[in-house]
Amino acid sequence: MKKLFVALAAIGLFFASCEQEPKYKLTGKITGQAEGKVYLSKVQDNDLVKVDSAQLQEGAFEFAGSVTSPELFFIQLDGKKETIQFFIENSNIDIKADVEKLQEAVITGSAEQAVYDGYVKSQKPFAEKNNTLRREFMAARGANDKAKMDSIRSAASEMQAEAEAAIDEFLTSNANSIASGYVKYRMTGNMKLEKMEEMYNALPENVKASVYGNLIKDKIDLQKSVAIGKPAPDFTLNTPEETPFSLSSLKGKVVVIDFWASWCGPCRAENPHMVELYKEVNEKGVEFLGVSLDDNKDNWLKAIEADGLIWKHVSDLKGWNSKASRMYGVTGIPATVLLDQNGVIVAKNLRSADLKVEIEKLLQ
Structure with missing residues (x-):
């Protein structure tokens, strides 16, 4: 009887451990579209790949699953080019959006998304100012006003320095965030190898282990393989x-x-x-x-x-x-x-x- 009790207890512990596995539950409501297919997608090898799908029921949808680390995912609707971009993590996440303004969706329940929203908000004034300066520069160039063009270039340089300072402040304040790791990965576009390695080495271990930490590491390894002095890979x-x-x-x-x-x-x-x-x-x-x-x-x-x-x-x-x-x-x-x-x-x-x-x- 004692052996049977121990065995049953072990089975109970097994199922308890399964039930405690972290999962996400994603619920959403799309205003303006009652029916249709909705897809949960992620970027793989530079392509947006559908990983799950559901049917809209009176504009509502639901997904469930788990991720090993917070990661950027997308909601896609049939017939719509615009997507909803958000960080998914093992929590209860809610999305509310208008079908005509998907990129303005309100997302709650994701701590990483909240961090990333803060980053976007910090950069918005600089993006708006950049657009204004671009329009002014085009007008000055059309009028062949070289003095005005030089003045705008100077203002653009100052604005760029301010934007970079704001990014640095964000990254410093959110060093342990996966969203911060994503921003750093996006910054590696034309970054020199030495600086990229310095950035990667300074990442906290949880960010190194994330999708974006691994992408930075992969990029470093690739750049090393085609660095000056290396044999050119054949193709x-x-x-x-x-x-x-x-x-x-x-x-x-x-x-x-x-x-x-x-x-x-x-x-x-x-x-x-x-x-x-x-x-x-x-x-x-x-x-x-x-x-x-x-x-x-x-x-x-x-x-x-x-x-x-x-x-x-x-x-x-x-x-x-x-x-x-x-x-x-x-x-x-x-x-x-x-x-x-x-x-x-x-x-x-x-x-x-x-x-x-x-x-x-x-x-x-």
């Missing part, structure tokens, strides 16, 4: 004629990998200078390889022809999910990677004038 993509072409086939020559896209204004503005440089150095044994971040083949081909880009071009037409751009950690274009004759990375992100200087060093 194979299709040419406009849909013929596979490998970077490694150019080994033995100085190579410029040029990441660009037809829709990128700065890329198109730089192209004439790149054409001029190519014509000057190609006969000396230098090859260019254009890697497009386009997702529309017609637009890609038209831009090649319109800009007179007479070197080899490749693309997988996956936009920012381009295999090569992700392999090289490209977060903004135009971006260049210069390789020596042995396929080793010797310089990165140089425009045509500085690129020419580095190419000439390799040709000596």
